[in-house]
Amino acid sequence: MVKRLAHEHRSGTPTMLFSAAALQVRACVRTVWRGTGHGVRWSPCGRVASQRLSWSVPRRRHSGPLCTQSASATPPSSGETLRAPGSTENVRASDGMIAESAAPAGTGTRTTAKTNVETRPRGAVGANGTGALTFQEAILRLQIYWAERGCLLWRPYNAEVGAGTMNPATFLRALGPEPWNVAYEEPSVRPDDSRYGENPNRIQQHTQFQVILKPAPPNSQELLLGSYAALGIDIDAHDIRFVEDNWESPALGAWGLGYEVWMDGCEITQYTYFQQVGGFSLDPIALEITYGMERILMTVQGKSHFKDILYAPGITYGEVFLQNEIEMSRYNLEEADVERQRHLFDLSEAEARELLQKRLPIPAYHYVLRTSHTFNILDARGAVGVAERAAYFRRMRSLAREVAALWLERRAELCFPLGQQPAIVAASAAPTSHANEAVHTEQVQRDAADTVAAPGRQTSGEGATLLIEIGTEELPPADLDAAVEQLHEHLLQLLHSSRLLPDAGRVKVHVRATPRRHAILVEGVAHKQPDQWTQIRGPPSRVAIDAQTGELTAVGQAFAQRHQIRNWEAETERKATKQGEYIFLNRTIQGQRALPLLHERLVDSVLAKIQFRRSMRWNESGVLYSRPVRWLLAMLDDQVIPVAFGGVVSAPVTWGLRASGIAPKLPVSHAQLYDRVLERANIVAEVSAREQSILRQANALALQQDGVIYDPERTMLHEVARLIESPQVLLGSFDEAYLALPSPVLITVMQKHQRYFPIEASGSMSTSTEQDSNDLRLRNAFVIVANGRLRNADLVRRGNEAVIQARFADAKFFYEADLKRPxxxxxxxxxxxIFEERLGxxxxxxxxxxxxxxxxxxxxxxxxxxxxxxxxxxxxxxxxxxxxxxxxxxxxxxxxxxxxxxxxxxxxxxxxxxxxxxxxxxxxxxxxxxxxxxxxxxxxxxxxxxxxxxxxxxxxxxxxxxxxxxxxxxxxxxxxxxxxxxxxxxxxxxxxxxxxxxxxxxxxxxxxxxxxxxxxxxxxxxxxxxxxxxxxxxxxxxxxxxxxxxxxxxxxxxxxxxxxLLDPDSSLPALDVARGADQSQASATGLHVSAVRAVLQCHRRRPARAYRVLQQLYPLMAEERFRDAVTCYLRPARLVRGQPDLDGSVDPALFQDQVEVALWEALRRGGFDADQPPFTNDDVLGMVQALRTLRPSVDAFLDGVMVMVDEPALRRNRLNLCARIARIPASVLDMEQLQGWF
Incomplete structure (x- = not known):
């Protein structure tokens, strides 16, 4: 049927091709659908669900082409050939190819559909015979590809939407327990992307092709790459990357984690695991794949501007849509009346609320979409401030959540009808690219039982090597660092607590981390725990042994039976304690073997403890992780530690680069061979090695341009090294005319948007006040870091150059428009x-x-x-x-x-x-x-x-x-x-x-x-x-x-x-722990905290003064004179604590001892007989010198007289002398905070 359609397509009228061909394909697919005899069954439950939404509605588990099948099923052998969809070639089955299986369609019913993941390109030659895949043919190919894999073909929405996500087929159908696999093209309208058709890469109405897979299949990345091959994209020739994209739609109350999919630097697809929609957490998780069709076709056809895309034979994209772009850009940016748009927003909101009251979620959602589009026009007109934006989002989010809640109630009343039809065809195996994916827990338990029961191997005296590798979809750079740090910490804690590190000095720990794997190698792990001798206290001797006969009493016999004591005399002893004489059992506990012990504890003590700033679910395991876990490698020497985590079970394999779509399986026969296996697969597993490689290659390329790479804080290097597994550095260039743009604009585009290294001309930093503060002299070149060995480096370079040219053109458009106005x-x-609604x-x-x-x-x-x-x-x-x-x-x-x-x-x-x-x-x-x-x-x-x-x-x-x-x-x-x-x-x-x-x-x-x-x-x-x-x-x-x-x-x-102040960023001088104090890091930290609080007690509201006092204080704290000052303060200060009525007034007539007179004279000479000290309140050195000078007199006074005498007047006079000394540092710092350190 597809071939016949292609023939008719070639002979059709160009202006009618898209709609006619699309309708025929849809009709064909619907015919196949109906031919299965299992259409959607809308049968009432016989009861109406209560208004309170309940998830107790029974759900049938289902399997399909996008779901992992039973592990007991037999996958195709490596020698079996499968026919690729839409192809006459036989393709050999591999670990990364899914066999044909019975599957549900988009409605959840079952049909037999092909689900091969074919990554060999079908060729970009279009059916029109012109040698180029046209825009409309690309849509048809994607429709066929996803229909063959069990997706329902849906329609574009009949009103403006900003993205395919907003179509009810995504927003509403992602909610609830019903399975749903759907694909559709969606004209997406974004007014703020209006460029009058001048920007090559940005248009106010572009075409998305949307795919929803619910539940998310474990081989979804391979399915996506297979769809690229169906479009004729040679995956092996391009640099295709999955780059972090934490998606959020405040207007829809939705968010998810996933990726931007880049091809040679150009974002061509968004790939998101929805976690929440309309404020409701999803179960099962739905995966959204959104293709940017214009960008993909520009790449496939080699066009530099969207208007040159061949839309159909003999007609370009620009001929069809350019006038629409020009006129709608003028409307969106210049003509749309702001006040009327605000009024339209209010009207749409009111209509949506009225429809919600009438329990009509679908019409209500239509008006939610109207509010969203109206907001987008206001935003394009520059009429929405930061705080006002938040207020609009609150209003739209509130509506979206109410629609979502009502939709779920309505579906519950219908008993969630999708996916309830029983299967009539047995499901076959559907292996993914990771053969150890989604293995049943029962199998893990059987393997574990076998491992525990197996006798221990004969081992040498050398320690074992433990390897733990968690394989994932690409982790964001920050999450990769967090995962490695926690894996290292928790694994060593487990090994220590399990007594498997008997010789800590000989243990070697190696960290390996790439975007798709994080691993720890520990050398020197014990094969088994050391035996442990222990004593168990039993009953008192007088109770356990009959004093007359010497025989065991009933209590003694019970103790012996409970602990299986066979030889009482040899295994027990009497020992005196503070409570009397007791029976003690001497017992040697045999150490456990490491393998079963790690099997028992590894998941709960290590893997399940790893946490991230934002985590996600992706399957029924319920595990939370940064991105889906796709394989698990756990080995002790050459033995696999059988554990299951995140829906996968450990196996003695890791996976190579996904250069050609399907990552090769890499067997690991021994933990010590892990590094060698990765090295042979061209994977650079150490982050530091990748950084050095990138820096070396990038500097060499920059030198060719008489420049240096611009990355002063090394932030780009840190990020890029965590985005790739095998760095290959390329030199790209752009039109020199773009150097007329301000250098911060060029740097922002290259670094933040593309992760390129700009090249700065050697010695270019300007110090002239007549230049911009941020001005740099750049070269019209940049450094690209690609992943893996590239078969066609020039193709990748040209792709990245085209992307940066388009982004610079966008920036130039804005820049020139701004300069036209004062x-x-x-x-x-x-x-x-709006800054904030109440603040104006x-x-x-x-x-x-x-x-x-x-x-x-x-x-x-x-x-x-x-x-x-x-x-x-x-x-x-x-x-x-x-x-x-x-x-x-x-x-x-x-x-x-x-x-x-x-x-x-x-x-x-x-x-x-x-x-x-x-x-x-x-x-x-x-x-x-x-x-x-x-x-x-x-x-x-x-x-x-x-x-x-x-x-x-x-x-x-x-x-x-x-x-x-x-x-x-x-x-x-x-x-x-x-x-x-x-x-x-x-x-x-x-x-x-x-x-x-x-x-x-x-x-x-x-x-x-x-x-x-x-x-x-x-x-x-x-x-x-x-x-x-x-x-x-x-x-x-x-x-x-x-x-x-x-x-x-x-x-x-x-x-x-x-x-x-407590953070290293404050740049306070280095703080030495005082002499005689504990030199540990904890002591230094504690003294740091005490010093900061001592100063803030006096200068909290004058930050600059507090900062400067600390700058003076820290170097002095390590000196003897500061210790003298503290001692001089603390002795009298301790005496006056709890004496609030002291005013510091001293009567010399009450002196009875010469040491009192001497101390008073010392205070007068130093100027401390007045109310104000002779130094300023930020003079740390003056305060220290004063106290140090007074110390001999203070020591003599406190050693020579009794301060706390019985006579009240004399006691008060001496306490006031002490109070005057204690008040000396009060204007500089609260020295009380430093007691205990000196």
Missing amino acids: LASFVPKLEGL SMLDKTRRIEALVPFVVDALAQRHYRHHEDAGVPAPVPSPCDSPVDTASPRMRAQSPTPDWEQVRQVATEAAALCKADLATQLVVEFTSLAGIMGEHYARKQGYRDDVARALFEIVLPRSAGDQIPRTPAGVALALSDRMDSLVGLFGIGLAPKANSDPFGLRRAALGVVQILCRGAFDGVELSALAEAAAAVYAKQHMSIREETLADLLDFMDKRFEQW
């Missing part, structure tokens, strides 16, 4: 960007920053910073983020001239009026990480003075804990004003961060404030003064901030400040 003209547009728009926030800036500038002008010249106290340590010429670093500030604060006020005020303007520019809307960077760039381009432009960038600093801080006073004023406005306003309306939620980034904002003050050495600035000033600005906008709210905010900032 920067100030974007300020009014901020009124359409971004324009309102800008006006508040303008009002707050003068006060902040005045506060900064009152700073007090003194550089101690004493050689014993080093100058404050500059931030590692400060450049060598950074005049804002603490050391340089101490020597720099005082700024002209009136000029600073003028600059800051001018910059404040523009400080958020770039948020309304098209480039920042698209690349939000460029906020501030583009504000500076546009300001310089349009002739603003340098210090104003610089301040527009510095308002966003610091962007993270280790980022640079503002270097100019005006930049500091803007950055502080912006953050304090957010903190005070959001706390004021009750949006303080929660334990696991901080949507407005207030923790980061609070940390930014204290970092700026500390590293800028602004001693005179108090947090409470900043908060009160911001509250006063809000009061002018008729919003009152309560004092209790400000107190809560300041407590919050205090905690963030303390946490930062």
Whole structure:
């Protein structure tokens, strides 16, 4: 039938081909469907389900082409040949190919369908005979491919949707227990992607091909790669990668984990395991596969622009759709009336709610989709701010959840009819590419029983090698690190607790980690536990043995029987205890063999303990992991440890690179051969080795361009090395004309979007104040890191170059559009960007920053910073983020001239009026990480003075804990004003961060404030003064901030400040544990905490002063003079504790001993007879010197007289002497916190 259709296709009229051919294919498939005799049975239950949704409806387990079959079934032998679907060739069955099996269709009923995973390309030659696969033929091929694998062919939705996900065939059918396999094309409308048809890779209406597989099959990645082959894509010639994509749809209350599927750097498919839809957790899990058809066809046909795609013989995509793109782009970006769209949103929402009340979930959902599309138009018009976006999402999410709940209720009333029809054809085996997938627990138990029962092997005295490898679908880089760390930790804990590491000094642990595997090799594991001698206390001797006859009493006999004592005299002894004489049984416990012990404990003690920041389910095992577990390798030397986890059972195999679609099986005969097996398969298993390989190859290629790779923090290297298993580095290039774009734009596109290494010209860093702060001189080249040995490296290079050209074209479109308007003209547009509904728009926030800036500038002008010249106290340590010429670093500030604060006020005020303007520019809307960077760039381009432009960038600093801080006073004023406005306003309306939620980034904002003050050495600035000033600005906008709210905010900032000081990022000097103290890491940490709290007790609200005191304190704490000072303080301080009525007044007339007179004279000489000490409240050295000078007199006083005498006046006078000494450090630090350390 398919061949006949292809023949008719070739002879048909071009403009009619798509619809006619598609209808015939659908008719053909439906005929086959009906021919099975098992259509959907809509039979009522005989009762109506209650309004409370119950999951007690019985569910039939089903098997199909997308589900793993019974492990007892016999898979095809390696020599058996299977006919590939749609092909006349015989393809040899392998571990990665699924045999024909009986299967349910998309409705859950069974039909016989072919399910081979064919990864050999069918060829890109189209049925039209022109030599190119056309767009419509690609749709047909995917329809045929998935229909042959049991999918129902669905229709596109009859209204605008942003993605195939929103079609009811996905959103509604993913819910509930019913099986559902479906495929359909979906025209997807995204107004904010409007580009007037000019961008080669982005259009406002593109075509997705959507596949839903529910439940998710274990061989889904292989099925996807097989579909690429069906499109004529030679998988072995391309670099196909699964890259982390944590998908979320706030409007639908849905989320899932999965991947972007890249081909030569171009995202062509989204691949997501849905976890929740409409606020409901899914069971079973549904897998969504979404093809980007335009991008795929551009690759297959070798086109550089979507409009050149051959849509049908003799007609291009542009000829069919370009006018639609141009006109709809104009509507979406220019003509759509914002107020009418808001009204349409409200009307659609109201209609949906009314339909929900009438219990009509499908029509109600239709109007949910209307709200979504209307929101997308508003977003494209730039009329939705950050907080307003959250409010819209809440409204849409609420509707979607109510629709989902009602849909489930309605399906429950129908008894979930899909998948209830009994099977009439026995299912055959369906092996996946991982032969040990989904083995029944009973088989594992049988294997384990055999292992435990088998006699122990004769082993040498050498320790065994233990290998644990967890094979998964590609893990995200951060999760890979977490998995390896936890696997290492939990496995060693298990081995220690199980007494399988008798000689810890000889144990060697090796970590292996790639995206698809994380493994631990432990050499030196004992083959069995050592025997353990123990004593078991029995009954008292007088009770167990008859004193007259010496025979065992009934109690003694019971003890002997319970412990199976055969020779009482040899196995027991009498031993005296504090409670009297008792019987003790001496028993040697035989150590267990390692293999059965590991079988028993490995899963619960190691595998099940591994956790991730976000985990997912993927099958009925219920296991939570970062991504699906696909194989398990657990061996002790050459013996498999039989364990099951995540639906798979351990086997002596691992799997190679998935270069050609089906990963080869790699047998592992012995744990010690594991590394050799991977090496022969071209897998670089050590992360550090991959990093070195990438760096070596990348630097060599960059050198060819007279440059160096740009990755100053090595963050790209860290990530890329965890995305691949076998690095191959290529050099790509792009049109030199794109170098006219600002370098931060190019770097952002290359690094964040594509994971490329930009190439910076040698010695290109500009230090001129006339250049952008972030300006670099780049080469028109970049480094690509591909995975595995490439059969056609040039093809992969060209693909990546085409992707980056398209992305740069997109950025150029935004950039040029922005430059056509004055920067100030974007300020009014901020009124359409809502900061927070109750706090107004971004324009309102800008006006508040303008009002707050003068006060902040005045506060900064009152700073007090003194550089101690004493050689014993080093100058404050500059931030590692400060450049060598950074005049804002603490050391340089101490020597720099005082700024002209009136000029600073003028600059800051001018910059404040523009400080958020770039948020309304098209480039920042698209690349939000460029906020501030583009504000500076546009300001310089349009002739603003340098210090104003610089301040527009510095308002966003610091962007993270280790980022640079503002270097100019005006930049500091803007950055502080912006953050304090957010903190005070959001706390004021009750949006303080929660334990696991901080949507407005207030923790980061609070940390930014204290970092700026500390590293800028602004001693005179108090947090409470900043908060009160911001509250006063809000009061002018008729919003009152309560004092209790400000107190809560300041407590919050205090905690963030303390946490930062305890973090290495604070860059405090190295802290040496005091002499004589425990030199352990725990002691150093404890002293660090005590020192920070001692200083914050006095300077909590002045972060810069506290920071500088700590900078002086830490080096001194390791010196003898500091120990003398602490001792001098602690002796009198202990005496005055609990004496709150002491005022420090001393009457010399009451002195009775010369040591009292001497101490008083020492206090007077030091200036401590007055109320204020002779040093400032940040002078650590002055405080230490004073106490050290006083110590001889203090020691003589406390050794020579009794302070706590009976006579009240004398006792009080002596206690006041002690109180004066105890108060000496009080203005600098709370030395009480340091007791116990010195």
